Amino acid sequence: MINILEQLSDNNIVVSFATEKDKESWEAVLKTKNFVSNRYDWNNLVYLNTYFSKESGYKQIPLIYFYKNKPVAVWPLAIINGVLSSHGGDVVEPLVIEGTPQKVRKQLFEMSYSFISSIENETACKPSPFGVILSNINLSEWAVYLHNQGMKCLSKQLLYVDLTCSLEEIKSSFRKSYRPLVTKGLRLWDSEVVTSSRDVFEEFMQLHHDVAGGWTRSRETWDLHYEMMVNGEAFLITLRDDNGVLVGAGFFVNNRTNACYAIAAYDRSLFKEPLGHVVQYKAIEYMISKGFKWYEIGENVSILDESTDKERNIVKFKSGFSNLSLAQLQFYR
Known part of the structure; x- marks a missing residue:
């Protein structure tokens, strides 16, 4: 080469x-x-x-x-x-x-x-x-x-949150059913933005292990994510119950202009409770406080896309927080 x-x-x-x-x-x-x-x-x-x-x-x-x-x-x-x-x-x-x-x-x-x-x-x-x-x-x-x-061309839809809007404006654009769930979750869980604690990050790793039923990636990749967090290139949102037990967490990476979701883990026994809703809300709140301009939620899917039910459900969930859609052209031979 x-x-x-x-x-x-x-x-x-x-x-x-x-x-x-x-x-x-x-x-x-x-x-x-x-x-x-x-x-x-x-x-x-x-x-x-x-x-x-x-x-x-x-x-x-x-x-x-x-x-x-x-x-x-x-x-x-x-x-x-x-x-x-x-x-x-x-x-x-x-x-x-x-x-x-x-x-x-x-x-x-x-x-x-x-x-x-x-x-x-x-x-x-x-x-x-x-x-x-x-x-x-x-x-x-x-x-x-x-x-x-x-080259031929197709189009896809990318989902974002415009972080130049106020938190109130962004929350008002959430999917209607999400707004009361965010309010409920804020009452249920103690949330925290983590940017340096190794102990808390290890808790997050263990929660992910327990939920996934084993280690799905190498220790080295976890260490790199921790280093990114310490260096100001990522952050962790944690949720705890009244006993201080970690019940959910989401990890986000960022640069100087924007952030994107990386990985999350939630206690499956609390599946019906608003865990992910609060993590997304608190993450957006933190992004605004840091002056980021965009939150890259990810790519939307259509009925023509080859995706699993799990992937579709994840996209459906995340799309409820988006207040901005951009088109992406896909060129191919």
């Missing part, structure tokens, strides 16, 4: 696989954007690399682009079980620094598209659809480029 990058690079633009030494340059690109999905976060790449490391044929290949020796773009990519994606999801678009000359941007996209074709030929892997979020009325330059390559 190194040969592929050498063939793509020229005197002005150099493309390389990002490693730990490129962390500062990678994050410098992200800091220039007003909105950055958590899928581009460096700590997310580290976590997912650890999570997928035991998968057959897994290879992380994040790209970083330099123009005149300065970082101008990043592209999180990985190969998992013969599929090229951004760690299991759609292939996100290359993130390019604002103000990059138009000629350079065009060349970056041409190089990126050529890279995908070269990887397909060398490894026989197939790319996931290319996902492009429509955050305004204009198509991104990457979307226009893919369209001009003759």
